Structure formats: structure tokens, C-alpha cells
Amino acid sequence: MKLRNIIVTMKVTPKPEEVRFDPVTKTVDRSKATNEINPADKNALEMALQLRDRYGGRVIVVSMGPPFWEPFLKLAVAMGADDAVLVSDKALAGSDTLPTSLTLARAIEKIGDYDIILTGEESSDGGTGQVPPGIAEWLGIPHVTYVSHIELVEPGLARVKRTIKGGYEILEVKLPFLASVELGCNTPRFPDFRRKRWAEREFKLKVWSIADLGLSPEDVGFKGSATAVDQLLELKPPERLKRVIRGSPEEVAEELARVLRELLAG
Amino acid sequence: MTKEIWVFVEQDSGVIEESSLEVLTRAREIADARGFRVTALLLGWNVRGLAAGLGRYGAHKVVVVENPILESYLSEPYAEVVGSLVRERDPDYLLASATRNGRDLLGRLAVRFRTGLQAHVIHIDIAEDGSLVGHVPGFGGNIVAVVRNTRGRPQMATVALGVYRPREAWSEAEVELVEAAIDPAKLRVRRVERVRRETPDISKSRRVVVAGMGTGGDLKLVYELARLIGADVGVTRPLADIGVAPRDIQVGSTGVSLNADIAIVVGASGAPHFVSGIRNVKRVIAVNKDPEAPMLEYSDYYAVGDLFEILPRLIEKLREVRAA
Amino acid sequence: MARLRLDFETRGRLLEASGGTLSLCYQCGVCTASCLISPAISVRRVIREAQIGVIRRDDAWKCLTCRYCEVTCPRGVRIADVMLGSRLILYEGKRAPERLVETLWRVYETGNPLGAPRRDRVVWAKGLEARGGEVLLYTCCMNAYDRRLQRVTRSLVEILSKAGVSVAYAWDGESCCGDVVYNTGEVYYLEELAQANVASMEKLKPTLIVTVSPHCYNMLTRVYPRYGAKPPAPVVHYTVLLAELVTSGRLKPGRLEATVTYHDPCYLGRWNGVYEEPRTVLQHIDGLKLVEMEHNRSESLCCGGGGGAFWSENLEARSVTRLRLREAINTGAQTMATACPYCIRMFEDELKITKYTLNIADVVEILASSMR
Numbered sequence: 038m039k040l041r042n043i044i045v046t047m048k049v050t051p052k053p054e055e056v057r058f059d060p061v062t063k064t065v066d067r068s069k070a071t072n073e074i075n076p077a078d079k080n081a082l083e084m085a086l087q088l089r090d091r092y093g094g095r096v097i098v099v100s101m102g103p104p105f106w107e108p109f110l111k112l113a114v115a116m117g118a119d120d121a122v123l124v125s126d127k128a129l130a131g132s133d134t135l136p137t138s139l140t141l142a143r144a145i146e147k148i149g150d151y152d153i154i155l156t157g158e159e160s161s162d163g164g165t166g167q168v169p170p171g172i173a174e175w176l177g178i179p180h181v182t183y184v185s186h187i188e189l190v191e192p193g194l195a196r197v198k199r200t201i202k203g204g205y206e207i208l209e210v211k212l213p214f215l216a217s218v219e220l221g222c223n224t225p226r227f228p229d230f231r232r233k234r235w236a237e238r239e240f241k242l243k244v245w246s247i248a249d250l251g252l253s254p255e256d257v258g259f260k261g262s263a264t265a266v267d268q269l270l271e272l273k274p275p276e277r278l279k280r281v282i283r284g285s286p287e288e289v290a291e292e293l294a295r296v297l298r299e300l301l302a303g
Numbered sequence: 304m305t306k307e308i309w310v311f312v313e314q315d316s317g318v319i320e321e322s323s324l325e326v327l328t329r330a331r332e333i334a335d336a337r338g339f340r341v342t343a344l345l346l347g348w349n350v351r352g353l354a355a356g357l358g359r360y361g362a363h364k365v366v367v368v369e370n371p372i373l374e375s376y377l378s379e380p381y382a383e384v385v386g387s388l389v390r391e392r393d394p395d396y397l398l399a400s401a402t403r404n405g406r407d408l409l410g411r412l413a414v415r416f417r418t419g420l421q422a423h424v425i426h427i428d429i430a431e432d433g434s435l436v437g438h439v440p441g442f443g444g445n446i447v448a449v450v451r452n453t454r455g456r457p458q459m460a461t462v463a464l465g466v467y468r469p470r471e472a473w474s475e476a477e478v479e480l481v482e483a484a485i486d487p488a489k490l491r492v493r494r495v496e497r498v499r500r501e502t503p504d505i506s507k508s509r510r511v512v513v514a515g516m517g518t519g520g521d522l523k524l525v526y527e528l529a530r531l532i533g534a535d536v537g538v539t540r541p542l543a544d545i546g547v548a549p550r551d552i553q554v555g556s557t558g559v560s561l562n563a564d565i566a567i568v569v570g571a572s573g574a575p576h577f578v579s580g581i582r583n584v585k586r587v588i589a590v591n592k593d594p595e596a597p598m599l600e601y602s603d604y605y606a607v608g609d610l611f612e613i614l615p616r617l618i619e620k621l622r623e624v625r626a627a
Numbered sequence: 628m629a630r631l632r633l634d635f636e637t638r639g640r641l642l643e644a645s646g647g648t649l650s651l652c653y654q655c656g657v658c659t660a661s662c663l664i665s666p667a668i669s670v671r672r673v674i675r676e677a678q679i680g681v682i683r684r685d686d687a688w689k690c691l692t693c694r695y696c697e698v699t700c701p702r703g704v705r706i707a708d709v710m711l712g713s714r715l716i717l718y719e720g721k722r723a724p725e726r727l728v729e730t731l732w733r734v735y736e737t738g739n740p741l742g743a744p745r746r747d748r749v750v751w752a753k754g755l756e757a758r759g760g761e762v763l764l765y766t767c768c769m770n771a772y773d774r775r776l777q778r779v780t781r782s783l784v785e786i787l788s789k790a791g792v793s794v795a796y797a798w799d800g801e802s803c804c805g806d807v808v809y810n811t812g813e814v815y816y817l818e819e820l821a822q823a824n825v826a827s828m829e830k831l832k833p834t835l836i837v838t839v840s841p842h843c844y845n846m847l848t849r850v851y852p853r854y855g856a857k858p859p860a861p862v863v864h865y866t867v868l869l870a871e872l873v874t875s876g877r878l879k880p881g882r883l884e885a886t887v888t889y890h891d892p893c894y895l896g897r898w899n900g901v902y903e904e905p906r907t908v909l910q911h912i913d914g915l916k917l918v919e920m921e922h923n924r925s926e927s928l929c930c931g932g933g934g935g936a937f938w939s940e941n942l943e944a945r946s947v948t949r950l951r952l953r954e955a956i957n958t959g960a961q962t963m964a965t966a967c968p969y970c971i972r973m974f975e976d977e978l979k980i981t982k983y984t985l986n987i988a989d990v991v992e993i994l995a996s997s998m999r
Contacts, residue, residue, distance in 0.1 A: 054575060055744050058446050065446060071745060073736050134422075138414060162441060165422035170378070170410035179379055179491040182407045196495065201403065202315075203551065204499035208377075211491040221557060224725040227732060230815035263419030263455045270447045272440065274582050278603040281594075289606045290616030293588065296604055297617075298624060300565050300586055301510075301532060519980035545942070570979075592979055595774065 038189045040094030041150040043085045045118070046141050046172070047100045048075040049109045050162040058271040065269060074109050077157025079225035081218040084187065085155050086117045086226065092189055094152065095119040099144050101129060101137060110242055115233035116226055122148065122243040128254040129247065136261035138171030143250040145176065153195070154215040158183055169217035180215040181208055185222035306339040306433065307392075309457065311385065311399040311408065312357060312365075314347045315375045321507065322400035324360045324469035326462045330398055331361025331473060333429055342366060342394065343476070346384055348374040351480060358476025360469055365476045368483045372490075376404040379492050382411050384483050389416065394457045396435060398427070401461035409459050418455025423463045435460055465506050465562040465583075502551040503535055510534035511563045513554055513581075517570020517592060517610060520547040524614040525569060531621055537561065539571045554580040569610045573598030590614070631681055637716060638680030644712025649678060651702040658696035658706060663929055663950070664689060667943040670696050670706060677709050687713035688724050689941060692810070692934030693893040698925055710934070711810070718812030727811040730938040735816065738802040739768035740938055751777040752797035755784055760793025763833035763860070765847070767840035768803050769968035775975065776968050780839060782995040783865055789998065790878040792868075794837075800827030804843040809850055810935035821846075821856035829859045836862045841895035841967050848899070864895060866966050866990055870904035873911040882913040883997035888920050888960040889990075890951065890974075891927035892967035905966050905990050912997045920954040928954065931977075932969035948977040955985055962986040964993055 051070035059066050074082075085096045098113045098121040100106055110121040124144050132140070145151055154173075159166035166182070173180030185205070186198040193212050198205050200219055247257055255261060282292045308330045313320035330341045343362035345354055347369060354365040366388065372380050385408065389397065397412070399405035401423040413420035421427075424437035430451070435458040439448045452458040487493075505511055512529040513536075514522050520542060529536045536552060543553040554561055556576040566584040570591065571577060578601045581587055589602040590610045599605045606613060642649045658670040668686040676683055690710040697706050717723060733742035748771045752758070764787075770780040780796075787794050805820045828836065836858055838844040844864045851858060872878035887909060895901045902924045909917050922928045928951045931944035952974060955963040963985055965971060974987045988996075 052744070053445070056445070069746065071737060134410075134420065135414065135417070164441060165410075165420075165439075166406050167410040167413065167420055167422055170407055171414040174411045174414040180407075180411070181378065181492065183403050201497075201499065202504075203502040204497070206494055206498070207496040209493050209495055214491070224728050225732070226721065227728055227735075227813060227816070230813075230819060263413075263417070263453055264421060264450050265453045267436075267449045267451055270438070270449065272445055272447045274445075274578075274601075277587065277601055279599060280604050281599070282604060282606040283594075283608075286608055286612035286616055289608050290613050290620055293590075293604070293606055293613070293617050294620035294624070296588065297532065297565075297567075297621065300588075517979055544940070597774070 040092045040152045046156045047078045050075045075160045077220040081155040083225040111236040114236040115228035126247045131259035133262035134167040136257040142175035158217045173215040182217045184216040185219045307394040308396040309394040322464040325467040327361045329467040346373045354478040355475040359471040362476040397457040419452035421460040508535040513537040513568045515539045515571025516541045572596045634680030641677045645705045648704045661699040693929035694897045714812035726939045743772045749797035761834040764796040765838045779989040804846040806842040818854040825856040833860045866905040870907040880912045881997035884914040886916045886960045887962045888958045890965040918958045930970040930973040932973040
């Protein structure tokens with residue numbers, strides 16, 4: 038059983054704990070945060086590579102983002118991806134999940150010959166988890182979310198393991214389909230640094246604009262979105278009392294019992 | 304025309320998903336304030352008996368669709384059924400709880416109807432002009448975006464679990480049974496197997512005792528204390544990693560986020576990925592041998608000492624009061 | 628009985644890794660008998676299989692690379708190097724433990740195996756006076772980020788400044804030495820990392836490089852040169868510098884009434900031959916009584932954290948930690964002194980879940996206490 042193209046969508050996100058909120062300008066400052074491949078997308082890529090190792094095919098990474106994402110796409114190539122596409126266009130700025138899923142779906146259609154599309158279950162910055170089913174809807178293919186394992190049963194039919202509350206379910210799904218991959222379901226392989234050097238020096242990324250996808254500015258960006266952000270608020274972690282209780286175990290237990298009785302009553 | 308808020312009520316094999324009731328209640332609160340109507344959508348098999356009761360939680364009306372294929376969530380038939388009902392009846396708003404299935408379903412339908420979908424909101428309301436307004440957390444929960452739906456119908460949102468409390472404050476709902484024509488042969492996804500255990504959902508627990516690595520994996524005292532004060536038990540990631548407890552009760556950024564009134568955290572140092580799971584807890588009490596552990600910054604009360612010495616005494620003292 | 632295919636290429640690589648000593652093994656089994664984590668691994672079997680080019684199990688990952696077995700080996704086989712050589716081959720075959728691969732990603736993305744933000748690496752030095760000098764302090768990631776271990780680093784800076792040594796610390800470009808990368812068998816990234824580190828150090832034009840951790844010391848002096856990265860100045864472990872400062876009189880230790888036992892870290896002692904200098908420092912403290920554990924110097928027991936075990940969460944290693952703790956307690960000492968961040972963390976973490984009473988302190992912390 039052979040697969041044709043296995044497509045992985047990839048996003049680059051800032052490490053959440055390093056993003057600062059500027060209460061004065063009420064904007065998000067990502068500039069000093071370390072950027073990384075969205076962790077769940079790494080799991081998706083690893084799953085794609087494992088499928089290719091087993092069933093053959095080509096793993097192609099596709100991203101919608103600004104030019105500075107290029108090194109990260111090359112890192113994905115270093116991990117083993119066969120090709121990478123970056124859709125980059127100023128008009129895309131301000132896109133919510135609707136034009137994002139549309140753009141990625143069009144890019145996937147342009148790549149063509151796809152048997153399986155893999156995405157991370159959600160991204161560490163927006164975290165909506167909406168783009169995967171959205172892409173599937175644009176493409177008119179079935180989708181399964183929170184997938185931790187995929188195998189082929191027969192040509193054109195796959196069996197997938199999906200996480201549900203309290204356990205899992207095994208589903209059979211016809212190819213082509215899209216699966217959103219569960220964060221942490223596998224250990225992403227570390228890049229091959231010899232391949233990374235080749236990727237940096239010789240590999241040429243495909244860069245597409247929205248025109249290359251047959252889209253116009255009205256279809257994407259702020260204009261193409263159906264939601265808008267009115268403002269940003271900082272959600273401060275709660276101020277804790279930080280009252281230290283010290284003493285012998287007996288004394289500490291006595292004070293704790295007192296505190297607990299109070300809290301449990303109220 | 305009275306605006307209609309639809310709430311997708313999730314169920315599994317005849318058991319209603321509790322967080323759907325949270326959304327239903329909230330939807331009714333908004334509806335009462337604005338003179339709107341709330342319609343619940345209930346898909347399943349042999350579930351019509353549950354429908355009228357949804358009225359007590361806020362539904363004016365419940366549309367029930369029964370079919371063996373709908374017994375538990377499958378993306379394709381659910382999207383078909385809900386999608387065709389939406390197309391036919393054109394509601395103004397469609398809400399669901401942000402469970403895996405809720406996000407799966409609405410994510411697909413939002414594109415089908417070219418409409419806005421807000422994800423995982425921790426607050427939902429409808430503005431004067433009728434647009435849906437939500438608070439969407441991002442960047443690991445430190446920043447919240449105030450988001451508005453700007454076009455498309457129905458306006459959609461999934462609501463984070465545990466943000467609202469369900470209330471039985473209204474009367475039984477009007478029930479409408481609708482036929483669903485689902486052709487199994489046309490489905491491209493089918494279920495082969497299901498493995499599920501009853502798991503405690505500690506995200507809803509009002510009191511939790513959390514065990515950290517300092518317990519060394521010995522949770523006897525933790526369970527005893529929990530039983531005594533009517534609390535559930537959670538663990539930090541390292542304990543789940545070594546198999547002492549299932550991941551379902553792992554607290555932290557890759558596990559459960561607690562919404563409890565009280566959390567007693569014993570033997571945990573307070574690593575960042577853990578503390579993000581207790582940020583919504585009203586009062587945090589910690590017990591730790593280390594007087595300087597990071598956990599101090601995230602505690603209301605921080606007891607310094609050996610948990611194996613303190614907990615037995617604490618349990619005894621709490622029992623004394625009970626007996627008295 | 629299963630058929631084995633002899634693999635001459637693998638045999639060749641392991642023979643080379645062992646410096647030719649692999650062929651010397653005559654299967655006496657003393658290594659297995661003395662191995663601290665036996666029976667988790669059968670060392671004798673691993674070496675026998677290596678001799679015929681077979682790596683059948685993933686035993687090499689459990690090895691703590693403490694080299695205790697080498698002390699007892701009558702033939703001088705470089706067993707730890709065979710283990711490390713096997714790891715390279717296992718890693719190529721994608722048979723590395725998941726936790727170690729996750730740690731590689733953290734080193735790559737944040738410059739430290741803890742995954743802590745890169746820019747927080749210098750936070751430990753906040754409040755300390757201006758830094759600059761010919762002596763470059765190479766701070767271990769653990770000593771930079773771990774709150775408990777930061778006390779060691781600050782003590783060291785305090786002491787060196789008292790001795791009038793001008794030290795450049797918390798310098799721009801300081802990054803992980805790559806110990807865990809090397810222990811995982813990822814050599815191509817290690818090569819890049821080592822060369823980048825040396826380039827960063829060269830910019831500061833040091834005349835001496837002082838490391839806090841014995842693992843960093845080992846990497847800079849023994850491993851880096853093999854990967855085209857030669858440190859721009861001589862490298863010493865800080866205990867060697869301190870020993871020189873106290874014996875020359877540039878540093879005058881104070882007084883501290885305490886009974887202390889010293890634990891020889893594997894990577895300082897057996898791997899790099901530094902046994903006496905830390906003891907010299909302690910012995911120069913008035914009122915300090917130094918007692919030895921049953922196994923000391925080249926026979927020291929491992930803390931359980933070596934060979935990547937700290938990162939791979941090797942549970943078998945915990946019994947090794949406890950063994951050492953009991954030895955320390957048996958000496959009657961209130962404090963066990965050591966000079967390695969992994970040792971300190973392994974001992975203190977294990978103490979948290981045992982009922983033993985023992986203080987763990989770094990040599991420099993004890994010295995600093997005596998001088999306050």
C-alpha cells in the first residue's frame with residue numbers, strides 16, 4: 038500500500054510564557070519571545086514521517102505566515118520533510134480562522150495528490166483548534182480530530198485512534214481525509230543536522246502569494262474574516278495571600294486545620 | 304422577529320454532557336435579558352426522554368433527532384444533521400460547549416456557513432447591536448482578546464468548560480422530534496471500537512487535594528484527607544508519568560485545569576506547567592518540605608514541613624471536630 | 628537459539644570508541660558484579676555482544692557512565708566509552724529514549740536542557756557587582772536556572788571576588804555545553820553547538836576558563852577537541868582554582884564547626900582525576916572535620932544522575948542515590964559536600980522522599996559560610 042502526498046500544515050508560534058502583554062498600548066509583544074514550531078504541529082510532522090517510513094509517499098509541509106518563518110520550514114525539512122511551501126502575503130494579515138483555513142485548503146489543492154492531511158490539534162498561541170475541521174470542510178473531505186495513531190487497512194481506507202473523554206475510539210475513514218494530531222502523542226524526531234545544512238544552503242522553499250492560489254484580498258485578511266478583536270486584556274494570575282505556616286508538625290497541622298475549617302465553612 | 308439562540312447539547316449513549324447544560328443556562332440568562340428564545344439541539348439514540356428536562360436548564364424548546372448512528376458523536380453525520388437544521392431554520396446564534404466534539408462540530412459548520420466562530424470563550428454575551436461578544440484566552444491564558452462576530456449567520460461560539468454553572472431555574476421545554484435521513488452507505492467515517500472508563504472529571508470538582516512528587520507515589524494520606532473533606536484527588540505530571548495515577552486526573556497545562564474553591568497541594572514544587580492548572584482555584588493551600596519552593600508564589604497558605612508528619616495530624620484534628 | 632549476524636562495521640566503530648580496549652575483555656564478569664545498577668544491565672553481556680558487533684538491547688541507555696566497573700575491570704576495558712559508542716549507533720537507528728530526544732529539542736530551542744527562556748540565563752547574577760575579567764566563568768545551565776543551585780553560583784562569584792580574581796560571568800552567548808547532547812549520541816548537532824560555544828568564548832579573550840560543573844569541564848576538555856572545537860584558554864574545574872587560592876594564601880577560609888564527608892562526583896573524579904583539590908579546600912577550613920565514606924576517591928559511588936540519567940528519568944538510578952546517601956549517613960557527618968550540580972540535585976531530591984537527615988552542600992557554599 039502506497040501513499041502519495043502526506044501534507045502537514047505548520048505554524049510558528051512564540052513560547053506562550055515568554056509573550057508579554059503591554060498594558061499601556063494594550064498589545065501583545067512577541068518580539069522578545071522565542072519562536073518555535075507549534076508543538077502539536079511537530080507531533081503532526083512526526084506522524085507524517087512515520088507514515089511515509091511505513092507506506093512511502095512524500096511529506097510536504099505547508100505554512101501560512103510571514104517570511105521569517107522560512108528557517109522553521111527548513112527545520113521541518115531537516116526533520117525529514119520532502120518539500121515545503123510558504124504562503125506569504127501582506128493581504129493575509131489579520132486573518133481569523135475562516136480565511137486561514139481557506140488559504141491553507143487552496144494551497145493544499147494546488148499541491149494536489151493528497152492522501153492524508155495532518156495538522157496539530159491546536160496552536161499554542163491562538164489555540165482555537167478550528168482550522169483543521171475548517172480545512173476539511175473547504176476541501177469536502179472527512180476529518181477526525183485528536184488523533185494519536187493512523188494506519189492503513191487497505192488502499193483507500195485508514196484506521197485511526199481518536200482520544201475521547203475517558204478513553205479512545207477507533208474509526209475507519211476513507212482517504213483522502215484530514216486528521217488533527219494530539220499534542221504529545223509521539224516524540225518528534227530531532228532534525229538531521231547534515232540535512233539541515235543542505236536545507237539552509239541548497240534547498241529552495243516554494244513561496245506563494247494569494248494570487249498564486251486564485252484568491253483576492255477581499256477573501257483574506259481583515260476583510261475575509263468573520264470575527265474581529267476589539268481589544269486585548271491582560272488576565273493576571275490571581276494575587277495569592279502567600280501566608281507561610283511554620284512550626285512543629287503539630288503546630289502546623291493545628292493551624293492548617295483551623296484555616297481549612299474556616300474555608301470549608303465559608 | 305425574536306432572535307433565536309441555538310445550543311448544541313452533547314450527549315453520549317444517553318448521558319448528557321454536563322458542560323452543555325452550563326452553556327444552556329448562560330444562553331437562557333442572555334435570552335431572558337434580551338427577550339430572545341433558546342432552542343436546544345439534542346442528537347442521539349433513544350434520547351427523547353431527556354429532552355423536556357433540558358427546559359429546566361434554560362431551553363424554551365428542544366429539537367430532538369434520533370438515529371442509531373447518532374448514539375455518540377461522529378463528525379460526519381452530526382455535521383450533516385445540525386447543518387441541515389441550521390440551513391432550514393436559520394437561527395441567529397449557535398453555541399456549544401468547547402468539548403473536543405463541540406469544537407470539532409462547530410469548526411466544520413463555521414466554514415460551511417461562512418460565519419464567525421469564537422473559540423473556547425471564558426465569557427459570552429450579546430451586544431446591543433446583536434453581535435456575539437466573547438472573551439477568548441490566548442498565549443496559555445495570560446492574555447484575553449475581546450472578540451466580536453462581524454458577519455455570517457448563525458453567529459457561533461464554543462464556551463470553555465466550567466466557566467458557567469448550570470441552574471435548574473426554568474420549566475420543562477417544548478419538544479419537537481425531527482426525522483433524520485442518514486444513509487450509512489454514504490458515510491466516509493465509521494466507528495469500529497470504543498474504549499471508555501468512568502473517569503472523574505476533576506475540572507468540575509469544588510475541592511481537590513493534589514499530590515506531587517514529594518509523596519513519593521504514596522497517596523494513602525492524600526486519599527484519606529480527600530475523603531474526609533469531600534474532595535477529589537489530582538496528581539502532578541511526574542506521578543502520572545510513573546503510572547501512580549491516570550492522566551485523567553493530572554493537573555496542569557497538558558492536563559486538567561481546576562476550577563475548585565479549595566485546592567490542597569502536597570509535595571509539589573510548583574513548576575510552571577503545573578501552576579497554570581490551579582490559576583482558577585479560589586484558595587490554594589500547599590504543604591511542602593522546602594521553604595523556598597516556587598509553589599509559595601502560587602499559594603494562599605504555605606505550610607512548611609514534612610507532609611508525612613503533617614497530614615496524619617491534620618486528618619486527626621479534622622476528625623475530632625467532626626466527632627464533636 | 629537465535630542466530631546472530633556478526634556486524635564488522637559496528638564492531639569496528641565500538642572498538643575505535645573504546646580505544647582498542649574492547650578486545651581485551653575476557654568475560655570475567657566482575658563488571659556486572661560491581662555495576663551499581665545491576666541487574667538492570669548485564670555489563671559483561673553488553674561488552675561480549677559489542678565484541679561481535681551486536682547491539683541487541685537498549686542497555687547502553689541505562690548506563691550511568693560512572694565508570695565504577697572500570698575500576699574493578701582487570702583488563703582496563705574502557706566500558707563507558709563502549710556504552711557511549713553504542714548510543715551513537717542506537718541513536719542513528721532511532722532507538723534513543725524519548726525523554727532524551729525531548730531534551731535535545733529543549734537545548735536546541737532554548738540553549739539549556741530545562742527549556743527555560745534563553746534570556747533568563749543571567750537572572751541568577753542580578754544584584755551582583757559588575758562582571759568582567761580574564762577569567763571566564765562557564766556556568767552550567769543547572770547552576771544558572773535552578774533556584775537552589777543558583778546559591779552555589781552566587782557563592783562562587785562572592786568567593787572569587789574576595790580573592791581578588793576578576794571574573795567574567797553571565798556573559799553574552801553562554802549556552803549549554805552539550806553534555807546531554809553528547810550523551811544522547813547526537814554528534815552533528817554537538818559539532819555545531821561546540822563550535823558556536825568556542826566562538827562565543829573566543830570573543831571574550833579569556834586567559835583561563837573555569838567551569839562550575841564537572842560535566843561542562845569534561846565536555847570542554849575531552850569532547851570538544853574531537854569535534855573541531857578547541858577552547859580558547861586552559862580549562863579548570865573551580866575546585867582546582869579554589870584549592871590554589873587557599874594554598875597560596877590569596878583566600879583565607881574562616882571557621883566552621885562541622886563534620887563533613889566529601890562525595891567525589893564521577894565526572895570530576897574518575898573521569899578527570901580531580902580528587903584532592905576539593906578536599907584541600909575543605910581541610911583549610913578551621914573547625915571542619917572531614918571524614919571519608921567507605922567508597923571514596925576512585926572508588927566513589929555514583930549519585931545516579933550521570934550519563935543522561937538525570938534527563939531520561941532513569942528510575943533504577945534512584946536506588947543508587949539512596950545507597951550513597953546511606954553511606955554518607957553512616958559516617959556520622961551532618962553534611963555531605965560535593966562539587967557537581969547533578970549530584971546535589973539527585974541527593975536533595977531523593978532526601979525529600981526519604982526519612983534521612985543530611986545536609987547537602989557544595990564545597991564553595993561551605994567555604995563561603997565559613998567566611999561570613
